[in-house]
Amino acid sequence: MSLTLLFKDELKGFYKSKIMIFLWVGLPVVVLLFHLITLDTGPIPFSALIAILLASLGGTLASVMITVSIVNERKGHVYDLFFVRPVRRMDILIAKYFAVYVCVTIAALLALTIGFAYDYGTGGAPEMFLEGTLESFVISLSMLAVYTAVGVLIGVASPSVLVGVILIIYGGNQLSAVPMLLPVVFGTSSYFPLAFILGVVTTIILLTLAIIVFNRKKL
Amino acid sequence: MKVLIQTDRLSKYYGKGGEIKAVDNLDLEVYEGETFGLLGPNGAGKTTAIRLLNCIIKPTSGTARVMGHDILDDDLEVKRVTGLLTESPGLYEKLSAYEFLEFMGALYDVPEDILPRRIEELLKLFGLQKRRDYLLEGYSRGMKQRILIASALIHDPPILFLDEPTSTLDPRAALMVKNLVRKLAEDAGKTIFICSHILPVVEELCDRIGIINKGRLVALGTVDSIKKQTRKDTLEDAFIAITGGVRKKELLSWREQRGTSA
Numbered sequence: 514m515s516l517t518l519l520f521k522d523e524l525k526g527f528y529k530s531k532i533m534i535f536l537w538v539g540l541p542v543v544v545l546l547f548h549l550i551t552l553d554t555g556p557i558p559f560s561a562l563i564a565i566l567l568a569s570l571g572g573t574l575a576s577v578m579i580t581v582s583i584v585n586e587r588k589g590h591v592y593d594l595f596f597v598r599p600v601r602r603m604d605i606l607i608a609k610y611f612a613v614y615v616c617v618t619i620a621a622l623l624a625l626t627i628g629f630a631y632d633y634g635t636g637g638a639p640e641m642f643l644e645g646t647l648e649s650f651v652i653s654l655s656m657l658a659v660y661t662a663v664g665v666l667i668g669v670a671s672p673s674v675l676v677g678v679i680l681i682i683y684g685g686n687q688l689s690a691v692p693m694l695l696p697v698v699f700g701t702s703s704y705f706p707l708a709f710i711l712g713v714v715t716t717i718i719l720l721t722l723a724i725i726v727f728n729r730k731k732l
Numbered sequence: 733m734k735v736l737i738q739t740d741r742l743s744k745y746y747g748k749g750g751e752i753k754a755v756d757n758l759d760l761e762v763y764e765g766e767t768f769g770l771l772g773p774n775g776a777g778k779t780t781a782i783r784l785l786n787c788i789i790k791p792t793s794g795t796a797r798v799m800g801h802d803i804l805d806d807d808l809e810v811k812r813v814t815g816l817l818t819e820s821p822g823l824y825e826k827l828s829a830y831e832f833l834e835f836m837g838a839l840y841d842v843p844e845d846i847l848p849r850r851i852e853e854l855l856k857l858f859g860l861q862k863r864r865d866y867l868l869e870g871y872s873r874g875m876k877q878r879i880l881i882a883s884a885l886i887h888d889p890p891i892l893f894l895d896e897p898t899s900t901l902d903p904r905a906a907l908m909v910k911n912l913v914r915k916l917a918e919d920a921g922k923t924i925f926i927c928s929h930i931l932p933v934v935e936e937l938c939d940r941i942g943i944i945n946k947g948r949l950v951a952l953g954t955v956d957s958i959k960k961q962t963r964k965d966t967l968e969d970a971f972i973a974i975t976g977g978v979r980k981k982e983l984l985s986w987r988e989q990r991g992t993s994a
């Protein structure tokens with residue numbers, strides 16, 4: 514019950530502070546600009562390129578967003594509002610996690626749609642770029658999930674916004690590469706499902722850690 | 733008289749090996765309908781006591797019952813019967829007063845057919861009707877304090893905790909909050925638990941007070957009985973005597989020292 518309330522409230526907050534607009538307009542625009550600057554990407558379709566770009570750009574965005582928002586609210590004693598009320602602490606984090614994830618995923622989908630439209634417009638055959646792109650997009654989504662979870666953990670544990678952002682830049686990227694790299698390391702043939710599952714598992718582990726830290730924090 | 737809050741050797745220790753005794757074996761009873769004041773110098777453990785009683789932190793040892801609910805086992809139940817204004821609370825600045833109260837009410841599952849009416853009542857009581865649709869980021873300190881107290885009452889709890897409700901306010905805003913608290917106690921019959929070190933506020937509002945020092949309860953009773961016990965004329969003198977504060981003479985001793993050394 515309170516989880517859906519908190520989730521809606523987070524989305525409302527992102528909407529009112531215009532974060533959504535910057536994400537949903539900004540990310541596709543940046544991706545498009547990127548393509549215009551590096552015109553010669555060889556045989557890789559633009560949409561596939563976008564899917565790869567999204568994972569790192571969107572991921573960093575998501576984790577910075579969530580870390581900054583959690584640290585700020587911790588510092589501003591906003592969570593007191595919830596701790597004094599019958600709200601489970603883990604719901605606060607989970608609501609924020611999904612709010613950020615949904616926002617960034619929508620931004621990613623918008624960017625990807627533009628990519629498809631572009632490829633189609635420049636004469637690519639749809640089936641040619643669809644297949645590979647969709648797979649890499651799903652992997653991007655699971656990387657985004659890990660990135661966002663990293664953001665929650667760092668937001669909960671970090672003493673300040675600045676330390677949080679530094680930690681994300683140090684560790685966030687490496688950690689979210691796990692679902693991409695591990696299957697390669699083990700040289701498995703079923704790369705795609707394994708990457709996806711690893712992403713989900715890493716996310717759950719990170720979120721659980723964050724919840725434990727949050728529950729134990731002296732306030 | 734019915735006991736609404738009862739603490740049983742309630743303790744909270746911090747630091748290595750628990751050397752900071754924020755609250756130390758506190759035994760206290762608060763009765764239905766009274767306004768109780770917990771007084772103490774900075775760092776005495778007032779905020780810690782309030783946080784324990786509202787299940788925001790867990791005690792190191794001991795326990796307490798709030799309207800019959802044990803703070804160790806029934807934290808969600810305890811939170812439903814209490815409202816709390818914390819010491820330096822945050823706000824959702826991007827919400828209007830109305831939206832904020834609506835959100836806080838929803839967190840307590842206040843039924844949807846009751847909530848709008850209750851919000852209107854509170855906005856009226858707290859004199860915030862005209863600004864109800866303005867974002868909280870533009871509110872003054874006093875107005876924020878009022879909206880926060882209103883939000884602590886949104887589920888109509890029988891017990892209201894106020895941690896330093898007036899210490900950051902100017903005299904006019906403080907007076908307003910004071911009158912409000914009195915109204916809540918007298919007209920709405922709330923049981924009120926106030927923490928403060930502003931003695932006149934406590935003296936005016938509270939039926940009974942407890943004085944806490946270094947986590948320990950060192951005095952308990954009506955203001956008059958505490959003055960009598962310490963044989964002082966004012967609560968301030970009694971407070972200083974009980975909490976072992978420095979006397980005026982000691983405060984001025986540096987002058988004499990300088991005088992003699994020069």
Ligand SMILES: Nc1ncnc2c1ncn2[C@@H]1O[C@H](COP(=O)(O)OP(=O)(O)OP(=O)(O)O)[C@@H](O)[C@H]1O
Pocket residue numbers: 731732746747752753754772773774775776777778779780781929
């Ligand atoms: N999270 C914490 N970690 C360590 N020590 C703490 C913590 N919270 C409180 N303390 C210590 O416990 C003691 C009591 O603090 P508390 O905030 O309850 O005092 P207070 O009476 O509310 O003071 P004030 O009048 O300044 O608000 C202090 O010594 C404080 O430093």
Ligand SMILES: [Mg+2]
Pocket residue numbers: 778779780819895
């Ligand atoms: Mg305090």
